[in-house]
Amino acid sequence: MTGFPGGRLFPMISWQTVCGDLSQWVKEALSDQPVRVAHLEGVVRRLKDVPESLLIRHGFAGVECAAAAWCHDIGYAAAAHWTGWHPVDGHRWLDSMGAPAVVLDAVLYHGGAFSQAKLRPDAGRLVPYFEAHPCRFPAMVELITACDVTTRHDGGPCTLAERLEGLVVRYGADDLRVRHFCLERPFYQEAVGRFLGAVAC
Numbered sequence: 001m002t003g004f005p006g007g008r009l010f011p012m013i014s015w016q017t018v019c020g021d022l023s024q025w026v027k028e029a030l031s032d033q034p035v036r037v038a039h040l041e042g043v044v045r046r047l048k049d050v051p052e053s054l055l056i057r058h059g060f061a062g063v064e065c066a067a068a069a070w071c072h073d074i075g076y077a078a079a080a081h082w083t084g085w086h087p088v089d090g091h092r093w094l095d096s097m098g099a100p101a102v103v104l105d106a107v108l109y110h111g112g113a114f115s116q117a118k119l120r121p122d123a124g125r126l127v128p129y130f131e132a133h134p135c136r137f138p139a140m141v142e143l144i145t146a147c148d149v150t151t152r153h154d155g156g157p158c159t160l161a162e163r164l165e166g167l168v169v170r171y172g173a174d175d176l177r178v179r180h181f182c183l184e185r186p187f188y189q190e191a192v193g194r195f196l197g198a199v200a201c
């Protein structure tokens, strides 16, 4: 991927190192963004609403679900900055550490990020990144998406409709993120229905 100039050379951090205390590492990386951290804590809490039998059926260990939830927005960290868009920046940072594919997929693809990449002004540079990193764990992407879209930006639980209302209030009805949310709503509804049942539709 060469579309973005000035690719960051990350310091040598291994996934094993950050995994020692992942939540603490994430909180430190986002220490200047407390609301973001509150959102991540809320998404991790949301995971508890997912029946364990569903996770087992998909072959997911609780620890990797928690890692994906904690890391899905890590691309907002200043240390991850590359393109300025968090799914790609977070994926690239964690990939440099050797994070497992199931976590990397959740970071890059959560929330229908690939379809949003195609709508963004820099689509010509973002889309090839996705094409170079195809999704191998769509069920994990759905799981994290379901928890993400039913957690407010400040961490409280919400319905899909309330999440959309929050985006409109923060960004305005014409914002690309709002338009993309409406476009992806059927996917969100399916993901929420599959993993959270009637909890948050």
Ligand SMILES: [Fe+2]
Pocket: 039, 043, 072, 073, 148
């Ligand atoms: Fe999120």
